[in-house]
Amino acid sequence: MDPEENHRGWAERSGDFSPAYYADIGPNEVTETLATVFDHYVSTDAKILEVGCSSGRHLAHLLDHGYENLTGIDLNDESFEVMAEYYPELAETGTFLTGSLEEFAPEFRDDQFDVIYSVETLQHVHPDDAWVFEELARATSDLLITAENEGNSPVRGRGDAEVSYVNDDFPLFHRNWKQVFSDVGLAQLLEEPGKRDTIRVFRVI
Numbered sequence: 001m002d003p004e005e006n007h008r009g010w011a012e013r014s015g016d017f018s019p020a021y022y023a024d025i026g027p028n029e030v031t032e033t034l035a036t037v038f039d040h041y042v043s044t045d046a047k048i049l050e051v052g053c054s055s056g057r058h059l060a061h062l063l064d065h066g067y068e069n070l071t072g073i074d075l076n077d078e079s080f081e082v083m084a085e086y087y088p089e090l091a092e093t094g095t096f097l098t099g100s101l102e103e104f105a106p107e108f109r110d111d112q113f114d115v116i117y118s119v120e121t122l123q124h125v126h127p128d129d130a131w132v133f134e135e136l137a138r139a140t141s142d143l144l145i146t147a148e149n150e151g152n153s154p155v156r157g158r159g160d161a162e163v164s165y166v167n168d169d170f171p172l173f174h175r176n177w178k179q180v181f182s183d184v185g186l187a188q189l190l191e192e193p194g195k196r197d198t199i200r201v202f203r204v205i
Helices: 003-011 019-025 029-041 057-064 078-086 088-093 101-107 132-139 177-182
Strands: 048-051 070-074 095-098 113-119 140-149 163-166 170-173 186-193 197-204
Touching (some): 019 057, 029 197, 057 088, 070 078, 101 132, 177 186
Parallel strands (some): 048 070
8 A cells, every 4th residue: 555545545534433433432541541641741721733633532622621722634524524513612713734644744833833642643654654753753842642553452463563454454554653753852751551552752852
C-alpha cells in the first residue's frame, strides 16, 4: 500500500473505524488517561492540536475539562459532520482542518501549539512519510503525546514485524515511539501502558 492509497482508505472510510463508529463508542480508557495527563501537565489556556481527531470524542472530553483552544485534523471530512451531531459545542468552538497530516504539518509555524497529541493515528503514517514526526516536534512548544497500539494485549504481539494489517484491511506500522521522538529532540517524561495503547508524554528540550 503506497501513501496515497493509505490516505484514500482513511478519507473514504465508513463502517468500522469510521467517524460515526468512534462517535458511537464515545470516550474510553485512553480518553480518561489523556485527561489525567492534561490535568497534570497542561494549563487550560494551552493551544492544543489533535492529529487524526475523527469525530472529536477526545477533544470533546478536554473541552468538558475546561480546555478551549482546540484544533483538530482529520482526513475524512465526514468527521466534522458527525462531530456537529454528537459534539455540537466542540464543532462550534474548535478549529478543524480536513486533510492529511502530511499536507498541513509543513505549514505549521515553529511552536504553533503548546501540545500536540495523537490517538492511534501516527501508527498509520506510511514509512515514506515518516518525516512528519520531525515536523510535529518542531510545531510544539512544550509537549507531544502519543497513544498508539504497541501490542500490549497478549493476542496482539508484534514479533519482529514492521507492519501488520488490521482485519486484513489497513496497515499498522510498528515503531519504537520513544526512539522516534528522541531522535527529533524530545525527551520522554511518561510511559503509561493500557489495555490496548501505550500513552507516552514527550517534552521539548
